[in-house]
Structure formats: C-alpha cells, structure tokens
Amino acid sequence: MSTQPIGIFDSGVGGTSIWREIHALLPNENTLYLADSANAPYGPKGKKTIINLSIKNTEFLLNKNCKLIVVACNTATTNAIDYLRNTYDIPFIGIEPAIKPAALQTKTCAVGILATRGTLSSALFSKTSGLFASNINVVEQHGDGIVELIESGYLFSDEMTALLKQYLQPMMDANIDYLVLGCTHYPYLMPILLELLPKHVKIIDSGEAVAKQTKVVLEKHGLLNSSFLNPKNEFFTNRNPEVMKSLLGDKFDVGYQDF
Structure with a gap:
C-alpha cells in the first residue's frame, strides 16, 4: 500500500x-x-x-x-x-488518441479525429493509425485555437461553436460514424459536439x-x-x-x- x-x-x-x-x-x-x-x-x-x-x-x-x-x-x-x-x-x-476502437467498430469505414498538430504529426500516432486504420478513411483535423479558447475561459462561446462547425464539416461530408477526441481538453466540448454532430456519430476519448x-x-x-x-x-x-x-x-x- x-x-x-x-x-x-x-x-x-x-x-x-x-x-x-x-x-x-x-x-x-x-x-x-x-x-x-x-x-x-x-x-x-x-x-x-x-x-x-x-x-x-x-x-x-x-x-x-x-x-x-x-x-x-x-x-x-x-x-x-x-x-x-x-x-x-x-x-x-x-x-494517445483512441483510434484503435474507432477503426475496429466503424460501420461506414470513416472516422474523424480531432487533435493537436503535435499529436497528428507524431511518430506514435502514425504508427497506431497505420496498424489499425489503414483500410478506412481517417479524416484528420488540427484543432487549432480550441485549447487557447478553453484556457482563456471561452469554452461555451460563439467563437468556439464557429470553430467546431468549421472543423466538423469535412468529417460529416465523409460520413464518419466515430469521432475520436485526441486532446484531453476536448472532452469538455462534449455538450457542443453533441449538438453539432448527427445523432449516429459516437464520440470516444482515452x-x-x-x-x-x-x-x-x-x-x-x-x-x-x-x-x-x-x-x-x-x-x-x-x-x-x-x-x-x-x-x-x-x-x-x-x-x-x-x-
């Protein structure tokens, strides 16, 4: 003990x-x-x-x-x-981002990942994505500006909603059924994400x-x-x-x- x-x-x-x-x-x-x-x-x-x-x-x-x-x-x-x-x-x-469960469970063969540039460009993410998501469409999106807004106390703001709408649109166009949150700040976005995403899209984090x-x-x-x-x-x-x-x-x- x-x-x-x-x-x-x-x-x-x-x-x-x-x-x-x-x-x-x-x-x-x-x-x-x-x-x-x-x-x-x-x-x-x-x-x-x-x-x-x-x-x-x-x-x-x-x-x-x-x-x-x-x-x-x-x-x-x-x-x-x-x-x-x-x-x-x-x-x-x-x-690290929960790309594995999303890749294994997707029915549309398309998943979105919202993460920082440092995570998406890392060797570890590339390795994990290559192992489990090589046969599906992974729509990657840098979450530029999200952390700064949260750290400044603007979590539930018009600026945040506008930013998320912009980042989610390419994912919805690709018909994702899973969204992977690749930054520990992002679970606090859940109320906004649930309003913006189609109901069938599942959100997962680590x-x-x-x-x-x-x-x-x-x-x-x-x-x-x-x-x-x-x-x-x-x-x-x-x-x-x-x-x-x-x-x-x-x-x-x-x-x-x-x-």
Whole structure:
C-alpha cells in the first residue's frame, strides 16, 4: 500500500478530464494535478521544447513525492514519454488518441479525429493509425485555437461553436460514424459536439482506458492505496486558477504555482 499521491500533468486544464476518470475508478487515491497553462498549447511547439517542459513538470511532481505520473497530454506523451521513462525511476502512464476502437467498430469505414498538430504529426500516432486504420478513411483535423479558447475561459462561446462547425464539416461530408477526441481538453466540448454532430456519430476519448491502465500499473507495483481515509486532491496551475475552478466546480481548491 502507498498513500503517496498519483501525479498528473498536462499542458493546461484539459487533463482534468483524465483526473476525473482516475478519481472515479480509484477514489481512495491521493492525487496531485499540475496544469502548465502558461505554456499551453504544447501542440505547435517542437519536440525538444515539449521534452523540456515535460521534464520540468515531472520534477515538480517528484518533489511532491508522487508515486506514479500520468502524462495527461497527448502531445507530451507522443513526444516525451519515452525520454521520461528512460530518465526517471517511476512508472509513467501515457495517453494517445483512441483510434484503435474507432477503426475496429466503424460501420461506414470513416472516422474523424480531432487533435493537436503535435499529436497528428507524431511518430506514435502514425504508427497506431497505420496498424489499425489503414483500410478506412481517417479524416484528420488540427484543432487549432480550441485549447487557447478553453484556457482563456471561452469554452461555451460563439467563437468556439464557429470553430467546431468549421472543423466538423469535412468529417460529416465523409460520413464518419466515430469521432475520436485526441486532446484531453476536448472532452469538455462534449455538450457542443453533441449538438453539432448527427445523432449516429459516437464520440470516444482515452480517459477511461487511461484510468484502467493506471490501476493495473499501481497493482503491478504494489502501490494501490487501500486506506479509507478521506483522499487529498490538489490542483496547481501557473495561470489563472479561476479557469480550472470553472471546470472542477466549487468542491475543489486550485492553487497558483509559479513553476
């Protein structure tokens, strides 16, 4: 048993969608979430910069005595997780777009993927897509501007709706029946997406799979917390805490941390 916290980091507030899944599956675990919102989004940044930011985030969480780190960012996973695993003696859980289940379940042989440029251009995404989606039409769309709007507190805005309409139209023209969300910020778009997409289109993300994998790795290393004491869930950001509070609700406090 280990009462040390699970560490989670993202380029911003979006990874709280992953935190929700982990907290739901592992309610006894202490957690510590770090949002590097001052440097969001990671997508347009080069590989070297993304690795350096991921190192900074990792060392912050290690200094807080975290027992496992979830890289709750598609772009950081695809660009930096190999380096992190080879450098630090701690388990890392990564995240990548759920292209596999979409490709295996599509009936129209067409799926859409909405993701950052950094994710769609990565070797890991190319490998996964090639393995499972080579025989179907994958309509890729860079989600330029989405993360910036969410990080600025404009999730439910006219600008966001207009942007999503523009990005979804080519997918609907291709008759997709699955939309894969390839960024942890994007599950917060669900209410808007459900209004804009045809009813038959299923939306999938990686949150539940990441939570299950986190549990598997904790069990493997004997790190599960079986204590029934009230867990401690801490949230830090290096930008405006009110944006994260608006997503988490009043139940949780968000601290500003200059890192």
